[in-house]
Amino acid sequence: MKKVCLITAALGGLVSTSGYAFELTSQDIQEGQKIPQAFEFDGFGCSGSNKSPQLQWIDAPKGTKSYAITVYDPDAPSGSGWWHWSAFNIPASITSLAQGADLTKLGATELKSDYGSVGFGGVCPPQGDNMHRYQFTVWALPVEKLDLSADVSAALAGFTVRSMAIGKAVLVAPYNR
Secondary structure, three states: OHHHHHHHHHOOOOEOOOOOEOEEEOOOOOOOOOOOHHHEOEEOOEEOOOOOOOEEEEOOOOOOOEEEEEEEEOOOOOOOOEEEEEEEEEEOOOOEEOOOOOHHHHOOEEOEOOOOOEOOOOEOOOOOOOOEEEEEEEEEEOOOOOOOOOOOOHHHHHHHHHHHOOEEEEEEEEEOO
């Protein structure tokens, strides 16, 4: 197992102090496989159910006191990508989310997506665009609460989370229409 962890670290994954890689998986979406249409946004020409997928993570780094979750499309034709979900202050005791989870019930803060609404905003690339990559990331943080308000931009929250994370687990799945 040690060789696998070293390879993971060399490829940019962060390794937890338990000796295993911090890992994010889902029953609804799989790494490298097209996201099901059910997780498409409802609006902007898309007609999905706009529910967040089920997510679970294991082997967070020692010292994790909370989590943040982001979903980002770096291929969006905006010049700055597209934030589909940004949430933080998820308690360290939480290691999975049900499909369509309401993170505010867990005490977390959810920000506006680039669609302009609070919470998860499903996939919805422009019709005919090439395949877009959707990066689902769970960030392990060394603090119980981030000192950010609910009206900050997803980009500012992303900067803050990235600058202090002690680990991250990423699942990347594509989608096009």
